Amino acid sequence: MTDNRLSFKEMCARFDVTPRTLRYYEYIELLAPEKEGRARFYGPREVARMKLILRGRRFGFSLEEIRQWLLIYGKKGERPQLEAWLQLADRQLEALEKQRAELESSIADLRALRETAVEELARLETP
Structure with missing residues (x-):
């Protein structure tokens, strides 16, 4: 494991979210952690995405709006x-x-x- 990755538990603690929330964000494809067996690890990309997700929620955007917005970068730039x-x-x-x-x-x-x-x-x- 590299030093710049967070475990599932560390990610929950860092962003003060429940495990259920983190699993849901993965389920709806907002986050895509690296998987090693049953363990999940979150690198800098996922940490940055989580910051954007939480900021978007604070501003009142729906999760679907945030998901669509994040997809644009990967598809169109x-x-x-x-x-x-x-x-x-x-x-x-x-x-x-x-x-x-x-x-x-x-x-x-x-x-x-x-x-x-x-x-x-x-x-x-x-x-």
Whole structure:
């Protein structure tokens, strides 16, 4: 075993994911570890892919979107992959901005309702 590979257990610990998650990512072909018997080993390529997968999930991309995006590099190269990334990013930024606006509206409504409740409580406490 070379020094730059991680075992299955080390990969789970490094990225704070469950064994089930790691096996699922392999099953849906997001990751392709080296196999030696039943043991799996993850080299620099798989570590880099895992970083991209987790970052993509954090940004709200589906696993299928991430899988398709990762496939582009192997089939078409870096430029098409970057172009696809820009399209995905633009779409996701728009969705996140919409979510933020909805969240800000909900927060404002909840604050107003809370303030009304505080005023009502104060009114009820006044003899």
